[in-house]
Amino acid sequence: MSITDRPRTEDDAFHEECGVFGVWDHPDAAAITALGLHALQHRGQEASGIVARSPDSGFHAHKGLGLVGDIFGDAKVMAGLRGDAAVGHNRYATTGETALRNVQPLYADFAFGGLAVAHNGNLTNAGELRRTLVRRGCLFQSSTDSEVFVHLIAISLYSSVLDRLIDALKQVDGAYSLVALHDGALIGARDPLGVRPLVLGRLGESWVLASETCALDIVGADFVRDVDPGEIVIITDAGVQSVKPFGATQRRFCIFEYIYFARPDSVVEGTPVYGTRKRIGAELARESGISADVIVPVPDSGVPAAMGFAQEAGVPYELGIIRNHYVGRTFIEPTDQIRHLGVKLKHSANRAVIEGRRVVLVDDSIVRGTTSKKIVEMVRAAGAREVHMRVSSPPTTHSCFYGIDTPEREKLLASQHDVAEMARIIGADSLAFISLDGLYRALGRPGRDAANPGYCDACFTGDYAIPLTDLLGHPERKRELLALNGA
Numbered sequence: 001m002s003i004t005d006r007p008r009t010e011d012d013a014f015h016e017e018c019g020v021f022g023v024w025d026h027p028d029a030a031a032i033t034a035l036g037l038h039a040l041q042h043r044g045q046e047a048s049g050i051v052a053r054s055p056d057s058g059f060h061a062h063k064g065l066g067l068v069g070d071i072f073g074d075a076k077v078m079a080g081l082r083g084d085a086a087v088g089h090n091r092y093a094t095t096g097e098t099a100l101r102n103v104q105p106l107y108a109d110f111a112f113g114g115l116a117v118a119h120n121g122n123l124t125n126a127g128e129l130r131r132t133l134v135r136r137g138c139l140f141q142s143s144t145d146s147e148v149f150v151h152l153i154a155i156s157l158y159s160s161v162l163d164r165l166i167d168a169l170k171q172v173d174g175a176y177s178l179v180a181l182h183d184g185a186l187i188g189a190r191d192p193l194g195v196r197p198l199v200l201g202r203l204g205e206s207w208v209l210a211s212e213t214c215a216l217d218i219v220g221a222d223f224v225r226d227v228d229p230g231e232i233v234i235i236t237d238a239g240v241q242s243v244k245p246f247g248a249t250q251r252r253f254c255i256f257e258y259i260y261f262a263r264p265d266s267v268v269e270g271t272p273v274y275g276t277r278k279r280i281g282a283e284l285a286r287e288s289g290i291s292a293d294v295i296v297p298v299p300d301s302g303v304p305a306a307m308g309f310a311q312e313a314g315v316p317y318e319l320g321i322i323r324n325h326y327v328g329r330t331f332i333e334p335t336d337q338i339r340h341l342g343v344k345l346k347h348s349a350n351r352a353v354i355e356g357r358r359v360v361l362v363d364d365s366i367v368r369g370t371t372s373k374k375i376v377e378m379v380r381a382a383g384a385r386e387v388h389m390r391v392s393s394p395p396t397t398h399s400c401f402y403g404i405d406t407p408e409r410e411k412l413l414a415s416q417h418d419v420a421e422m423a424r425i426i427g428a429d430s431l432a433f434i435s436l437d438g439l440y441r442a443l444g445r446p447g448r449d450a451a452n453p454g455y456c457d458a459c460f461t462g463d464y465a466i467p468l469t470d471l472l473g474h475p476e477r478k479r480e481l482l483a484l485n486g487a
Helices: 029-039 068-072 075-080 126-135 147-155 161-169 213-219 256-261 273-288 303-313 336-340 342-346 370-381 419-426 436-442 475-484
Strands: 018-024 047-054 058-065 085-091 106-110 113-123 174-182 185-190 199-203 206-210 222-226 232-236 239-243 294-297 321-323 347-349 358-363 386-391 430-433
Touching: 018 029, 018 113, 018 174, 018 185, 029 047, 029 068, 029 075, 029 085, 029 206, 029 213, 047 068, 047 113, 047 174, 058 068, 058 075, 058 113, 068 075, 085 113, 085 174, 106 147, 113 126, 113 147, 126 147, 147 161, 161 185, 161 232, 185 206, 199 213, 206 213, 206 232, 213 222, 256 273, 273 303, 273 386, 273 430, 273 436, 294 303, 303 358, 321 370, 347 370, 358 370, 370 386, 370 419, 419 430
Parallel strands: 294 358, 358 386, 386 430
Antiparallel strands: 018 085, 018 206, 047 058, 047 085, 106 113, 113 174, 174 185, 185 232, 199 206, 199 222, 232 239, 321 347
16 A cells, blocks of 8 residues: 555554564564564554464464454463564554554465565555556555565565565665564565664574564563664574665664654664653753743653653653553544543543642644643643643654654644644643754754754655655645645
């Protein structure tokens, strides 16, 4: 499925992309993979799958819709995933419907044997490639863009699995980190710009690939290094081989991993996420501090930034909003009246620390603005004298096409209104975002270098470093493409 017809989220939040995990040469490979996926649950909650390989009995797979613990909590299921190597995937659908046929890893039998592929990211020319492949007679079994990899590998004229994979990767545009498993190796690959994360770890004599270091921690593996942008690592019984088939490119790692997506206890591209979020909050306080009595995070994603803000501002930090962690994604809201109360299912105001005070709310982003409006209203109803909103990302003015599910541009509040209008819409006494240069300063740079930003920040700037091929080729969406580029 292409970027032109993928589903866009209809609620007021960014949604995680996906999480991938792989292990080689471990007697409990599937169990290790299930633990790794559990640590990566924040990257996708719609579905999960594991494919394990046994030298004696071949490949075994199990997939399901829902959370990792629900799918792999059954001892009989885990007993059926025999083998000393495995790959796994947590899914949030950025392309394709939520259906079992789209749950990864995708598996296929080839002339060279079985191959399982799990992918985090989004291909921006998947629609064009899919149409070409269908004309050649390829039969697609899913609506996810990840299946393009499988067919490109299948029709490649190269003989080795590695050469077939390189052939496939050279034909795709987009952001990807993927893990693949066949009879002879576990393979990991990142796109040439390194938009999505992938790390290599060591567990005793075994090797591990994962989206984030928090997945290494849960299984007791040691971090070895990040897989480089454009690098393919091939793990066999002989060790780890590295291949870099692409030319040198400028890194464009997703900057939103630091702001929101990565787990706070992960280390991303050599930088601890938790400390980075605190520095972002401190920079936000320096840029837009205001007289206040209490700093309150919007949980959970706003917590580290709020701590940094409070420390820099010298204002007390309090948990003025309490989150209910037991509200499931499938909660049924049967009436409009109940639906309008939806935010209270997840958040409640802590009146004891809010009433009569000037409150600064710190959140990671504003998307549509509907949730921010409800939270401001809730804090006012709890007796706040003033409510100010501070946001630890710049205004989100553009959609992401590289693996993060975001609304269409016209539904992003910051793309349609200036900051003063946004403050009025959400009902805050004042509103401020960290500046783009301020965000880069928090990441250890003097500011954003337009010639070489070092990060993908297209959601803030519209600077799309990877071609939006499918969007360009879709006649009724060319107007959107022109708008994306500021034309």
